[in-house]
Amino acid sequence: MAHCRMILLLALSLLVTASLTGCTTWATYPPIEGAAQIGHPKLEPTPTILADALRYTHERHGEGELVFNLPEGAPVDLYAILQRRLRDARPMREGDESAIHVQQIRIRANTAEVDLIYPQEGGYHALATLHMRQRFLASYRVTSTRLWRIRVDVPSPNYVPPAEPESGYESGSQSGHDSGTDSGTGSGTDSGIGEADSAVTRPITSD
Numbered sequence: 001m002a003h004c005r006m007i008l009l010l011a012l013s014l015l016v017t018a019s020l021t022g023c024t025t026w027a028t029y030p031p032i033e034g035a036a037q038i039g040h041p042k043l044e045p046t047p048t049i050l051a052d053a054l055r056y057t058h059e060r061h062g063e064g065e066l067v068f069n070l071p072e073g074a075p076v077d078l079y080a081i082l083q084r085r086l087r088d089a090r091p092m093r094e095g096d097e098s099a100i101h102v103q104q105i106r107i108r109a110n111t112a113e114v115d116l117i118y119p120q121e122g123g124y125h126a127l128a129t130l131h132m133r134q135r136f137l138a139s140y141r142v143t144s145t146r147l148w149r150i151r152v153d154v155p156s157p158n159y160v161p162p163a164e165p166e167s168g169y170e171s172g173s174q175s176g177h178d179s180g181t182d183s184g185t186g187s188g189t190d191s192g193i194g195e196a197d198s199a200v201t202r203p204i205t206s207d
Contacts, residue, residue, distance in 0.1 A: 026106040026113075030071045038107065042078040045112075045134070049105060050078075051085040052140045053114040053130050057100050061118045067092050067099040072158045079159055091159035097123070101155050110134040117152055127152045 029038035029046065038046060050070075058066045066089035070078060079091050092099040103115040112132045117125050127148040132140040 026108045028106045047081045049112045049140050056142050067096045069099045069101040092157045
């Protein structure tokens with residue numbers, strides 16, 4: 001009886017999932033006009049989908065450390081989450097030609113699509129769409145890949161490091177109740193981060 005009940009619950013779960021998949025729209029990041037928006041990309045399931053997509057692509061088309069680039073405006077917290085989940089990975093810096101670039105992610109129920117650009121032999125880059133599905137209470141698995149035979153522009157680094165805390169101190173306030181003298185004033189320092197230069201565009205050959 002218990003076994004039959006578990007089978008029935010599983011069947012109902014699959015039926016509900018299928019019905020939700022058929023009636024819900026795609027939620028996208030970055031947002032596009034006319035589509036639902038992924039409001040907080042650093043919240044699940046977005047980090048899991050991105051980590052699985054980057055790992056899958058790097059295992060097949062990369063070597064050494066995994067260098068990744070997220071869409072412009074992606075929160076720095078999302079970069080940190082992916083670095084913790086992916087071994088030997090870091091955000092793209094200027095001059096990194098082996099980076100994997102995430103262009104867009106789309107989520108609907110337990111399915112997802114990720115558009116990304118990755119390097120190929122000869123200095124060319126390819127644009128591909130990974131079709132993914134979530135395994136039961138687990139990570140996402142790539143079910144198919146579509147390679148687009150079009151010219152692609154290699155994005156510039158979009159990672160903006162968190163601002164460094166200001167150093168130095170200011171004095172001049174009275175110390176103690178009996179002292180009536182004022183001390184000198186120290187000077188703080190600010191550190192700035194310049195904008196990255198544009199990356200070189202390398203088209204891929206088309207069939």
